Amino acid sequence: MRRSTSGRAAVLRTPLGISTLVLLVAVVGVAVVAPLVLGSRAETIDVAAMDQGMSAQHLFGTDPLGRDLLARTLVATRLSVVLAVITTVVAAVVGVLAGALPFVLGRRLGRLLVATINLSVAFPSLLLALFLAMIFGVGAQGAVLTLALAMAPGFARLTHSTAAAVAGSDYIAAARLLRVGRARIVLRHILPNIAEPLVVNATTTVGTALLSLSGLSYLGFGVQAPDYDWGRLLSDGLGSIYTTPAAGLLPCAAIVVAGLTFILAGEVATQVVSGRSRRRGTARRVVTAPVAPVAEDTGPAGDVVLRVEDLTVTFPDRGTRPVRGVSFEVRAGEVVGVVGESGSGKSLTAAAVGALVPHPGVVEATRLDLAGRDVRRLGRAERDRVLGTSLATVFQDPMSALNPAVRVGLQLAEVSRVHQGLSRRAAAARAVDRLAAVDIPSPERRAREYPGTFSGGMRQRAMIGMSLMAEPSLIIADEPTTALDVTVQQGVLALLRDVVRQRNAALLFISHDIAVVSRIASRVLVMYAGQIIEELPVSALVDDAAHPYTRALVASIPDMGMDRRLPLATIDGRPPEPDRLPVGCSFAPRCPLADVGCAEQAPPLVAIGENRRVACWKPPSDVGGPRSTAGEGGRG
């Protein structure tokens, strides 16, 4: 409930806030002043000036009794607005009482009242008001009363639903335990907490009440002559729309302006209450991607399935660069694990490969080749075909990654329909075949079902089956087991391993969990703060890692043989924020080995053996054999 007052005031400085305030002051001002200044002019009958058109004397002409139309419209503001406010107040009082009553009444009566409220909310209030007019009669008083009663269910429901949420909270339960009376709970604990939404709703309701009252008066149910509000003026003026159109149009304009004012005020009130000022986004610098150097297109580069060179992902709106110069290769039949904490840039790297970086992220790279083709330089249709067939992605949360409204079979089949030109029947058969291939029982029946009937593990199997529809050369699995139970994880990992082995596809396996990665990958890329800081074969992971961060990650894995009396190893500190990266090595602030030099200059990623790279100024000397480029990264 604590919100900054400056945030609230900021709403009033937005264009919407300012114009609403101006309109509100104008409408209320006219309502107060017009009857005093223009009252006589609006009511003086002047037979000599009947039904006149526009003139200097009468700006918008006169009515059949020679009264000035503009003056009458302005004077009518007071009655129109006052009646709308009274209606709202009565509706709110009746509604709040009716909505709070179920909490005071017994269970049965309360339920009956709630059912009645829910039923009557379904009926448009204007209709209800018309029927209630049978009982309460016509006239301003009747119209206000009937409309207020007709609008009360809206307030009642708002009160009841908000109060029900509050009533379920702990402090109400505590008050109940203390045997505080029910009426007292409502008055002291519930009502004060629902005041804000009620005030917001009431502001908007003044607007709708004004529009509805105008309608009722127009129909002859509301204000009766000689009094007049805008609805009455409209009803009197509509007959002469050919001769003096202003007689009908002026009240129409007034109704719209006043209605809009109060409804906008409700909108602003909502924003003030929720403390949400639509602050304009920081000016967006358009970062144009530099034209990639023309890479020699040497056809499929041997068995390299994915080649990424100097990949960066930038978010110009936030001024951050979560992926900073990442280079790596993945070969056919290989499982490459990417490990890092959340925010290390591992998932964005995968998204950049699949051209799925969310707007407004900008992807740059000197090379981004998939199956031997630079996907960024293909035409749109060709790029979609290459990405759609050569690459498949398995996402983290299988509960949300499958579309709940589309049958599972169709979600698989559409890949082959779109990219491989299969007929509907052939694609459907292939989908069933792939579901069977990922061990989904009775795949034909399952293909016809919606994902809602699948368990989490089965959905992830279906996702993997989906990735196999087009025989991809690379599968990216982005935290595919994180959302699953441990026993289900095993099955999914085994399935992924089989898939790679049988189809000679490559797998890029992304996870924050180095233990899971070590079970499936043959080579591991360790990412930290948007960069690869170490690359090493999985065999070296446990006792031959070069980077202090990798070593710390490995040390933090609990295993069965550990001495449970010792505390679990953790890494102190947090990764740097993407907009506050240190100048030197980004791990230096948390590194036990770091010295002044580490904080001054970032270490380059250098090769230290076959398939081994590390970005550290102080790797242990006994790692990975002789350092092939020892001199290259010498500290300046």
Add this chain to the structure above:
Amino acid sequence: MTAGPAPRGDRIRSGLRGPWPVFLGRQLGRFAASMVVLATAAFGMVHAIPGDPVRNALGLNAQPAVVAATRRTLGLDDPLWTQYARFLRGLVTWDMGDSLISHVPVAQVMTRLIPATVGLAAAAFVLAVVVAIPLGLLAGIATRDGRSRGTHVAFTSVTGVFSVVPDFVLGVGLVFVFSVTFKVLPVAGQSGPESYVLPVIALAAGPAALLARVVRVEAQRVLAEDYLRTARSKRLPARLVYLRHALPNLLTAALTISGLALSSLLAGTVLVESVFAWPGVGNQLVRSVLSKDFPVVEAMAVFFGGSVLLINLAVDVLIAVVDPRSVIKET
């Protein structure tokens, strides 16, 4: 509408046709119960009129003998429950007595007026849905992930104004522009197809604007869902991404709002029929309420109320068709 009790797995799995019979039975039962409540409310309304309703309707100058005779014909001197039973029977057999003013059978009045009103409301509803859903979806696509701030502002302002301007005011404006100034469309009355244009637009504009706003917000929500990322990762053409994967997931909200829009549109017919002198139920309702012709008003209360209930029923069933999960939730 309150949700049913917690789902019962055994009942869903039993039976070949799944949860549908239970769901439909429950919905129809709720509808029937609401109809009875509605009819009772309409009946109660007449008996809540202060004083003698016949004296009210016929005026203070009516002969006491005439008033007494009318009371007898209407059966107002019978015990209350007899009157109630007769009223319910009349509704079912479509025999609701005569109008106090014109002495024409109420059933005949309703049969004459209903087609004009339903035609108007149906045309306006179809127009609103056909305009609003594509418009909202396109706006949602254009403004997804905070793209195109200009489109966002323009869309929300225009639809905001249209959702506020009341239908009868819009009707007057349309008449002034198209009938009075340019003289291209009729001012009032029901004649050929061209007579439908202005009242239908006046009725449809507000609900269409409201619906388009909701569809845009829903589209933005759906477009940010994980399963849309899956669809994009499959490199499907935009047509499939938006129509197959996004649209069905925003239909539930769109249908709910459409139902509300249709109900408010039905109420709008009262005012719009009055502006355009349309020979429908709404126009007659105003006159009948003003002249306290309560047999007619009773029938109209049941007509309008029943329509609202029927719309709610249709929306609940349609949502269940679009989103089968809600069937399971409800049963």
